[in-house]
Amino acid sequence: MIIGTGPAALMAGTFLLEAGHKVTFYEQKKAAGRKFLVAGHGGFNLSNSIDQEAFLAMYDREEIREMVQAFGVDELVRFLAKIGIPTYIGSSGKIFPQPHIKPIDVLNAWLDYLKKLGATFHFERRMVDFDANAVHISSRDNIEVIRYDKLVLALGGASWAKTGATGAWSALFREKGIDTLPFAASNAGFEIDLPETVTLFQGQPIKHIKCYLGAQEKYGEIVLTEYGFEGAPVFYLNGAFRKGNHQLRIDAKPGFEAEKIIALLKQARNPTEGLKQLKIAKPLIAYIKYKLKKEEFLDLNVLSRFLKEIPFELKALRPVEEAISTVGGVPFEAVNHDLSLKQFPGIYCCGEMLDWDAPTGGYLLQACFASGAWVGKGIK
Numbered sequence: 198m199i200i201g202t203g204p205a206a207l208m209a210g211t212f213l214l215e216a217g218h219k220v221t222f223y224e225q226k227k228a229a230g231r232k233f234l235v236a237g238h239g240g241f242n243l244s245n246s247i248d249q250e251a252f253l254a255m256y257d258r259e260e261i262r263e264m265v266q267a268f269g270v271d272e273l274v275r276f277l278a279k280i281g282i283p284t285y286i287g288s289s290g291k292i293f294p295q296p297h298i299k300p301i302d303v304l305n306a307w308l309d310y311l312k313k314l315g316a317t318f319h320f321e322r323r324m325v326d327f328d329a330n331a332v333h334i335s336s337r338d339n340i341e342v343i344r345y346d347k348l349v350l351a352l353g354g355a356s357w358a359k360t361g362a363t364g365a366w367s368a369l370f371r372e373k374g375i376d377t378l379p380f381a382a383s384n385a386g387f388e389i390d391l392p393e394t395v396t397l398f399q400g401q402p403i404k405h406i407k408c409y410l411g412a413q414e415k416y417g418e419i420v421l422t423e424y425g426f427e428g429a430p431v432f433y434l435n436g437a438f439r440k441g442n443h444q445l446r447i448d449a450k451p452g453f454e455a456e457k458i459i460a461l462l463k464q465a466r467n468p469t470e471g472l473k474q475l476k477i478a479k480p481l482i483a484y485i486k487y488k489l490k491k492e493e494f495l496d497l498n499v500l501s502r503f504l505k506e507i508p509f510e511l512k513a514l515r516p517v518e519e520a521i522s523t524v525g526g527v528p529f530e531a532v533n534h535d536l537s538l539k540q541f542p543g544i545y546c547c548g549e550m551l552d553w554d555a556p557t558g559g560y561l562l563q564a565c566f567a568s569g570a571w572v573g574k575g576i577k
């Protein structure tokens with residue numbers, strides 16, 4: 198029995214069905230894989246083909262690294278091809294389904310494959326309790342107690358509740374004395390107090406910059422929002438923020454030494470023109486003018502040094518509900534190597550409900566697929 202129909206649940210089911218087991222899925226929503234489909238809206242980035250060392254470095258836990266090594270990009274691409282979903286490698290190694298294939302096509306192809314292997318799906322069925330032998334499944338009319346041989350829980354994290362990822366299961370776990378860690382936002386925007394002269398540029402991208410937070414750094418593009426910044430480098434640096442680093446520094450011209458910047462600024466009519474010629478984004482120019490005194494702004498030595506290290510005080514991460522993913526949930530210390538719960542060895546956990554972290558860019562989904570595969574292969 199599998200509870201949930203996200204990518205982790207479906208991959209666990211895939212391996213179990215292929216091994217000849219009988220599998221029944223229960224899902225509280227009306228349809229399968231709602232968060233999987235949401236992930237598809239902004240480009241369906243299923244995994245990433247960067248080199249293995251860099252790939253593994255994206256994960257914060259050795260346990261999840263072991264799983265993505267056992268079921269990695271190649272295995273995923275082969276599996277998708279098998280169910281009729283050809284993929285291609287996009288920019289920065291991202292793996293996408295071929296452009297004509299929509300997220301719902303991927304999901305439907307997968308569900309059809311599982312049904313052909315004999316899977317049964319029950320929707321609008323919520324697991325409200327479980328013990329070592331049976332689960333309590335609530336529907337509109339009643340609560341059924343259903344016995345299982347093995348139970349796979351792939352209940353998701355705690356963001357985007359409307360997709361079913363409410364994190365409500367953690368209360369049930371705590372009632373049973375199973376350790377869970379509080380959820381925290383990951384892959385969330387940074388909240389920053391910014392003056393109106395800057396926020397009026399909201400929605401504008403700030404391209405080709407390098408962001409530094411604590412010991413971490415990331416090159417890329419961020420976007421100014423009504424509350425602060427979002428974008429790949431921001432998401433990548435979430436972990437550094439949660440470790441207590443709140444002073445973000447932006448290098449607005451990473452390829453240029455301060456001396457080169459001074460030389461270029463000197464050729465311009467005035468510093469503002471010079472910054473424009475250097476292609477510094479408008480929100481950054483406005484912020485620099487807000488932070489520097491007039492005489493500092495006119496001093497090209499000060500200005501060029503500032504450009505290499507523009508400081509921003511981060512207030513908070515956006516709320517958990519808005520985050521792309523969450524950390525927290527079931528710690529690896531509460532599960533065995535096969536991801537069965539130490540307290541309930543016949544019950545397995547996989548996907549985002551486990552406490553691991555990775556940036557977006559396909560790494561989240563790959564870890565969900567891989568941990569599902571790990572559970573599916575581990576059940577004999």
Ligand SMILES: Cc1cc2nc3c(=O)[nH]c(=O)nc-3n(C[C@H](O)[C@H](O)[C@H](O)COP(=O)(O)OP(=O)(O)OC[C@H]3O[C@@H](n4cnc5c(N)ncnc54)[C@H](O)[C@@H]3O)c2cc1C
Nearest residue numbers: 201203204205225236323324352353361548549559561562
């Ligand atoms: C906006 C957005 C964009 C994203 N983009 C990307 C991306 O580009 N690349 C990437 O790698 N990842 C991305 N993600 C993250 C990715 O979608 C998730 O990490 C992934 O879906 C988690 O999979 P999962 O199987 O663990 O859980 P989920 O997909 O959340 O599935 C859990 C399922 O369990 C069901 N469930 C929970 N409790 C119960 C219960 N008690 N009874 C019955 N059913 C229950 C839920 O209804 C849900 O269907 C994105 C997420 C969001 C929100």
